[in-house]
Amino acid sequence: MAQAQVVANEPIDEGKVAEAKRIILDMQKRLPAYTAKGSGPFVAAIYDSKGNLIVEAANSVVEGQCSHNHSEMNAIRLAEEKLGTYNLGPHRLRMYVTAEPCMMCLGGIMWSGIEAVYYGVSSERVEAITGFDEGYKPDWLEAFRKRGITVYGNIASEEGEKALMQYMAEGRIVYKPERRTEKR
Ligand SMILES: [Zn+2]
Numbered sequence: 387m388a389q390a391q392v393v394a395n396e397p398i399d400e401g402k403v404a405e406a407k408r409i410i411l412d413m414q415k416r417l418p419a420y421t422a423k424g425s426g427p428f429v430a431a432i433y434d435s436k437g438n439l440i441v442e443a444a445n446s447v448v449e450g451q452c453s454h455n456h457s458e459m460n461a462i463r464l465a466e467e468k469l470g471t472y473n474l475g476p477h478r479l480r481m482y483v484t485a486e487p488c489m490m491c492l493g494g495i496m497w498s499g500i501e502a503v504y505y506g507v508s509s510e511r512v513e514a515i516t517g518f519d520e521g522y523k524p525d526w527l528e529a530f531r532k533r534g535i536t537v538y539g540n541i542a543s544e545e546g547e548k549a550l551m552q553y554m555a556e557g558r559i560v561y562k563p564e565r566r567t568e569k570r
Pocket residue numbers: 456457458487488489490491492
């Protein structure tokens with residue numbers, strides 16, 4: 387395992403990468419405290435353009451008995467409640483998340499008006515470590531670029547993968563919907 391190369395849908399800005407790495411590493415450090423109380427192994431946070439934290443949330447699918455409760459969706463809901471709006475666009479917000487958003491969360495991010503997304507571990511690696519199915523989302527970095535949403539990925543990926551492996555090693559719940567389709 388090694389650090390995966392950072393990917394982005396704009397020319398890479400090392401300042402943004404360094405800030406995202408600091409924030410995502412910090413979230414990874416808090417992950418065990420969340421999972422110890424029953425949260426899933428993903429954390430998302432929303433910051434304003436000055437670098438102030440607006441909200442942070444972990445995955446609460448199992449705790450909340452709701453399949454929508456991914457960390458990104460929880461963070462968006464909390465930010466909208468806090469700011470009293472369904473449109474985060476005018477607030478110029480960024481999302482940082484410990485793993486690549488799934489297809490539901492990509493939709494949630496698009497509808498929220500968040501203008502930048504920084505993620506840690508790629509879906510490919512999340513799926514390899516956990517067995518999750520992150521969904522079908524071809525070329526989403528380009529689709530987001532066309533819509534003016536900046537994306538950086540594979541930030542602090544090595545540390546993120548270690549955190550997921552730790553979660554699996556602890557034998558914690560891996561939520562997966564039951565399916566009757568043929569194997570992929
Ligand atoms: Zn998701």
